[in-house]
Amino acid sequence: MMWVDDIADAGGAMYCFHLEATDDPISLIEKIHKRNMRAGVAISPDTPSTAISDEVGNAADMLLVMTVYPGRGGQKFIDKCVPKVAELRARFPEKDIEVDGGVGPKTIDVCAEAGSNVIVAGTAIFGADEPGAVIQQLKDTVNTAQARAKPQ
Numbered sequence: 001m002m003w004v005d006d007i008a009d010a011g012g013a014m015y016c017f018h019l020e021a022t023d024d025p026i027s028l029i030e031k032i033h034k035r036n037m038r039a040g041v042a043i044s045p046d047t048p049s050t051a052i053s054d055e056v057g058n059a060a061d062m063l064l065v066m067t068v069y070p071g072r073g074g075q076k077f078i079d080k081c082v083p084k085v086a087e088l089r090a091r092f093p094e095k096d097i098e099v100d101g102g103v104g105p106k107t108i109d110v111c112a113e114a115g116s117n118v119i120v121a122g123t124a125i126f127g128a129d130e131p132g133a134v135i136q137q138l139k140d141t142v143n144t145a146q147a148r149a150k151p152q
């Protein structure tokens with residue numbers, strides 16, 4: 001609850017919090033929504049997707065599957081997190097599902113195939129010779145997988 005008003009006052013459009021950090025995610029989501037921000041719920045690598053209840057998942061706008069232990073950039077992608085993306089995509093077909101941590105050209109395929117449509121990539125972009133090309137590749141991979149999953 002602590003920083004919701006500060007972030008809203010600063011012009012934030014989205015407030016994402018860790019499920020592990022609160023006993024009352026629904027009240028927090030409601031507070032975020034009252035301040036006209038989108039609400040994201042993140043889970044750490046050791047937290048199962050089932051920790052996100054149907055009530056919380058439906059109330060949130062975005063679900064974030066951390067693919068490294070939160071703390072710093074430049075860590076190795078943790079493959080065991082990928083099935084959680086697929087589980088959440090199956091339960092919440094219309095939600096944004098984000099991955100964050102060690103995501104780049106070598107790991108984007110499994111994320112996109114599992115159903116992630118929001119990508120955080122730090123090292124893969126800022127360490128690249130051609131950052132724009134990496135961004136385009138990540139976007140193309142997600143868009144192709146999304147189009148396959150949801151034919152127009």
Ligand SMILES: O=C(CO)[C@H](O)[C@H](O)COP(=O)(O)O
Nearest residue numbers: 070071073074101102122123
């Ligand atoms: O805050 C983070 C982890 O807590 C970073 O956002 C995340 O790790 C992205 O960086 P990189 O793509 O280098 O892994």
